[in-house]
Amino acid sequence: MPHKLLLVDDEPFNLELMTELLEDAGYETRQAENGEVAWQILEREGEQFSTILLDKMMPGMSGFDVLKKIKAEPRLEFLPVIMQTAMGAASSVQEGLAAGAFYYLTKPFSRDMLLAIVGAAVGHWDRYAHFRELANLHVDALRHLQGARFRCRTHREAQSITALLAKTSSQPERVATGLFELLVNAIEHGNLDISYEQKSQLLASGEWEQELERRQLAPEYRDREVSLEFSLIGQQLQFIVEDMGSGFDWEYYQNAEPASLMTSHGRGILIARKLSFDSLHYEGKGNRVIARVSQG
Numbered sequence: 001m002p003h004k005l006l007l008v009d010d011e012p013f014n015l016e017l018m019t020e021l022l023e024d025a026g027y028e029t030r031q032a033e034n035g036e037v038a039w040q041i042l043e044r045e046g047e048q049f050s051t052i053l054l055d056k057m058m059p060g061m062s063g064f065d066v067l068k069k070i071k072a073e074p075r076l077e078f079l080p081v082i083m084q085t086a087m088g089a090a091s092s093v094q095e096g097l098a099a100g101a102f103y104y105l106t107k108p109f110s111r112d113m114l115l116a117i118v119g120a121a122v123g124h125w126d127r128y129a130h131f132r133e134l135a136n137l138h139v140d141a142l143r144h145l146q147g148a149r150f151r152c153r154t155h156r157e158a159q160s161i162t163a164l165l166a167k168t169s170s171q172p173e174r175v176a177t178g179l180f181e182l183l184v185n186a187i188e189h190g191n192l193d194i195s196y197e198q199k200s201q202l203l204a205s206g207e208w209e210q211e212l213e214r215r216q217l218a219p220e221y222r223d224r225e226v227s228l229e230f231s232l233i234g235q236q237l238q239f240i241v242e243d244m245g246s247g248f249d250w251e252y253y254q255n256a257e258p259a260s261l262m263t264s265h266g267r268g269i270l271i272a273r274k275l276s277f278d279s280l281h282y283e284g285k286g287n288r289v290i291a292r293v294s295q296g
Helices: 012-024 035-048 063-072 090-099 111-135 140-144 155-168 172-191 196-205 208-217 250-255 258-262 268-276
Strands: 004-008 028-032 051-055 081-086 103-107 147-152 226-233 236-242 279-283 288-294
Touching (some): 004 012, 012 111, 028 035, 051 063, 081 111, 103 111, 111 172, 155 172, 172 226, 172 236, 196 208
Parallel strands (some): 004 051, 051 081
Antiparallel strands (some): 226 236, 279 288
């Protein structure tokens, strides 16, 4: 079944352009010509959508108004929102970030730019939906787990560990989203020593999966593992993730420059900090991170 996207813009030309480009790429779309109509659609059938493309500047209910309503609604709060904004509007990006928008599309945009951002947002939704499905499995005994240690090398292993440990939380989907991002960051940028710029180039050239597999088999990387230590401290869950890499500039990615929110990747730490955990901080050179979330 194709992903269904809600497109919200008060300019008919923009709506038609996005609709044509996205449907040609295999997506199903629904149009809304203003914020009021968009919210009516979301109230009725919000769970049907994988991502929303939302114009910031609209008469009546603005894009920010719709965004705030989405994030205040428990059924929709994890639904990815791509905010459309003018080139160079850094203050708007920061305002949207504070309200819960982690994806941005600058006008005018190219087909490749549109598909890259939509692909990133839909990928985020797919991971969330997968963990939500796994959270419905009956493993309630994990709520009583006091502590555990795990090691992983690959994305698949990280996904399995995440699905298991998420069940220790009263909000498994919330924890799973952020924990998986931390493990992936440790694998890719820590153990496999792939920089942000290198990943951007590999994604653009279509060589990302091939390079990921090559590095995991390379002699200099194949023995590296990510460790994950879980502990229940009172009413708080603590996750310590540590990789064997040389570290990275974690402060840059934790605070996120506006430009990084307009690319196809690079927002994992931000999502973990804003959506999944009550506190998150890196230590030392950046190869060890401690995340905590309350059970209250």
